[in-house]
Amino acid sequence: MKNYKRTPINLLLSVSLVCATLVAAAHAQQAAISPSTNNSTPAATPKPGPAPIKIGGVTIFGSLRLRAESWDWFDPDPAYRDSYAIGAAVLRLGLGQQKEKYEWQIEGEFPALMGLPERAVAPAPQGQLGLGASYFAASGRQDATAIFKQGFIRLKEMFGDKASSLKLGRFEFNDGLEVIPADPTLAAVKRDHISQRLIGAFGFSHIGRSFDGLQYSRSSKAGNFTFFGARPTEGVFQLNGNDELDVDVWYAAFTRPNKHKTGESEWRAFASYYHDGRRTLKTDNRAAASRSAEVDNIRITTVGGHYIGAYKAGRGVADVLLWGAGQLGSWGRLDHRAGAIAAEAGWRPGGRIAEKIKPWFRGGYFRSSGDGDPSDDRHGTFFQMLPTPRTYARTPFYNLMNNEDAFGQLMLKPHAKLNLRFDAHHLRLSSGKDLWYVGGGAFQKSTFGYVGRPSNNRKDLGWLYDFSADLTLSARTAMTFYLGGVRGGGVQSAIYPRGGANPLARFFYVELTQKF
Numbered sequence: 194m195k196n197y198k199r200t201p202i203n204l205l206l207s208v209s210l211v212c213a214t215l216v217a218a219a220h221a222q223q224a225a226i227s228p229s230t231n232n233s234t235p236a237a238t239p240k241p242g243p244a245p246i247k248i249g250g251v252t253i254f255g256s257l258r259l260r261a262e263s264w265d266w267f268d269p270d271p272a273y274r275d276s277y278a279i280g281a282a283v284l285r286l287g288l289g290q291q292k293e294k295y296e297w298q299i300e301g302e303f304p305a306l307m308g309l310p311e312r313a314v315a316p317a318p319q320g321q322l323g324l325g326a327s328y329f330a331a332s333g334r335q336d337a338t339a340i341f342k343q344g345f346i347r348l349k350e351m352f353g354d355k356a357s358s359l360k361l362g363r364f365e366f367n368d369g370l371e372v373i374p375a376d377p378t379l380a381a382v383k384r385d386h387i388s389q390r391l392i393g394a395f396g397f398s399h400i401g402r403s404f405d406g407l408q409y410s411r412s413s414k415a416g417n418f419t420f421f422g423a424r425p426t427e428g429v430f431q432l433n434g435n436d437e438l439d440v441d442v443w444y445a446a447f448t449r450p451n452k453h454k455t456g457e458s459e460w461r462a463f464a465s466y467y468h469d470g471r472r473t474l475k476t477d478n479r480a481a482a483s484r485s486a487e488v489d490n491i492r493i494t495t496v497g498g499h500y501i502g503a504y505k506a507g508r509g510v511a512d513v514l515l516w517g518a519g520q521l522g523s524w525g526r527l528d529h530r531a532g533a534i535a536a537e538a539g540w541r542p543g544g545r546i547a548e549k550i551k552p553w554f555r556g557g558y559f560r561s562s563g564d565g566d567p568s569d570d571r572h573g574t575f576f577q578m579l580p581t582p583r584t585y586a587r588t589p590f591y592n593l594m595n596n597e598d599a600f601g602q603l604m605l606k607p608h609a610k611l612n613l614r615f616d617a618h619h620l621r622l623s624s625g626k627d628l629w630y631v632g633g634g635a636f637q638k639s640t641f642g643y644v645g646r647p648s649n650n651r652k653d654l655g656w657l658y659d660f661s662a663d664l665t666l667s668a669r670t671a672m673t674f675y676l677g678g679v680r681g682g683g684v685q686s687a688i689y690p691r692g693g694a695n696p697l698a699r700f701f702y703v704e705l706t707q708k709f
Contacts, residue, residue: 243668246709255286256708260399264323265699266313266590267685268692273315275322280307281399285342295348298364302342304399304432306332318646318688323700324430324589328399331430331637338432342403351409360408363426365394365401367581369461369499371410371419372448376457378503378512378541383459385584386514386537386557387499390593391465392421392444393581395633400428402579402636405437416449425579429636439470440635442579456510458502465495467522467578469635475525476643477574478567478627493522493529493576508543514557524572531575533561533593539602551606559585563595563624574627579634587616587659588677588700594630594643596654597621610665620654622684629654629684646688653682655695669708676701 246253259282266275287300306328313326321327345362349355369388374380395401406423421444428434446463469491475484497518504511514537522529537557541547561575574595582592600618607613622629628645635642659677666672679698681689689696 251288251290253286253288254709255284256706257285258283258704258706260702260704262325262700262702264325265697266322266326267679267681267689267696267698269315269319269322269689271691272312273319273322274310274312277308277310277313277323277325279309279325279328281305282307283399287343294350295346297346298343300343302340302401302434303337304340305337306399306432307336309334309336320644320646324398327430331640332432335432338434340400340428340434342401342434354411356413357409357411360410363403363405364408365396366392366404366408366421366423367394368392368421368444368446368463368465371446371461372412372417372450372459374450374457374459374501376503378510378539379457379459379501382501382503382512382514382537382539386535387501387516389581389584390516391495391518391578391580392442393579393584393633395429395581395583395636397581397583398429398633400430400432400434402426402428402434404442416447418445418447420445425635427636427638429633431637436638438635438638440579441468441470442466453504456502456504458500458504460498460500462498463496465578467491467493467495467576471635471638471641473639473641476628476630476632476641476645477524477572478564478645480567487525489523489525491522491524491529491576493520493524493578495520495578506540509547510541510543512539512541512555513537518575520576524576527570527572529572529576531562531573533559533575535559549607553602553604555602555604557600559593559596559598560623561593561596563622563627565624565626567626573624574630577634582633586657587661587675588657588679588698590631590657590679590698591620591654592630592632592643595623595627596630597623597652612663614661614663616657616659618657620657620682622648622652622654624648625650625652646684648684649687651683651687654684655682656680671706673702673704673706675704 261280263278269275282305284303285300287298289298309329310325313322314330321330343364345360345364347358347360349358351357351359367389368391374383403426404423409420411418423442424437425440426434427436427438443466446461448461450459472488495518499516501514516535518533520529520531539553539555541553562573564573577593583589585593598618598620600616603615605613625648629648630643630645632643657677657679661675664672677700681696685696686694
């Protein structure tokens, strides 16, 4: 049995109380600055958004995010702490200016972590017991820092071409979001099911990552072409997030939106190149002696694309998603050949009852290749590069490497300010001879960025059930509640035998975001 008494509930309640206090203050501020309304205001007239803070021609912006997390990670050795709560506050402050020919922006980030567990990293193969352990392993007893998050200039109308722009400096980048669809269904599908599969800012973590480089974009009637080349910064779980890593990523994509009589669709073709020059021990399924004997560079080219569409279906709307990518290159001294596919579909029914709660049913299947032979000269595990894994693993005990995920999803919107989401995922490893991978890519000079636990020739990763509620309190204030439960499979039972045939894990958090 798990000892839930070890969870520091006082910390969880304290951070939640701070969240509630800030919500009350935000509402009071909103009431003080919002103009009065009366019943004569037309219902269809949209309320104006909050005015930005300006000094002269410079806009000042910022946000404060408070989150309390509670973790319970399967059943490790009793000497280690698998059940705990942590808190975090992330303040971001910036200023920028928009001009006809250019724009610029400078932003700082100030993350603080509270209550990180000191005994939550067990010896291999049990490893780090939740993300609280990941923060402690990367940052030790450091609890706060200041980070130069963004500093860039974007030049408009490049070479006299009004459709072109060039961004230079340090900035955040998420692949797949080069074009935002006008259709709200497609926009949501793209944000939650396409973006950041391979390159992302990892904004869910309390530090995140930025990129030092350039981004060229040209939009026309034919579509959007984007070219991106940069080096990622440190960060993610490490509070020191200012320095560059010896990692290069190049990305080019062409996105073509299409409108039809019955709906809207979009396709994208992309290619990327990843180079890792750090002399760190790679995470793969080879024996430790083989891996430690070579520190050659990783060089991987990924080519792929996606198609998404939303179409009228009776009184409702149906959506479809197809995504795929193939990889080739070198994994140190090994040849690298890998791939991944995703297929999803959804339906938003119409009618009077549906209009009240706005249900959206979705389901899908994802599979990426795993390595089937640790002793040959080929590496076959699909490599996710620099993603934001939490987008696709909301309780992030897995990622999209050597993974097979069949899921069902229900989303409801019973109120204009409330979104509810329920997910169920059945998870398996693609290859029982490969590892169970966790992580989101390079974030430190001395560690690889992905953790791999042995599969013991098993495939079943179990079931994930989760629920989230996103509440918009005002134009600048939002809250999120999330609860995920994992019923592990044969892979976990071999690593955490104290949990029996189906070890259990849990992740809960409450989060408040205040923009200003």
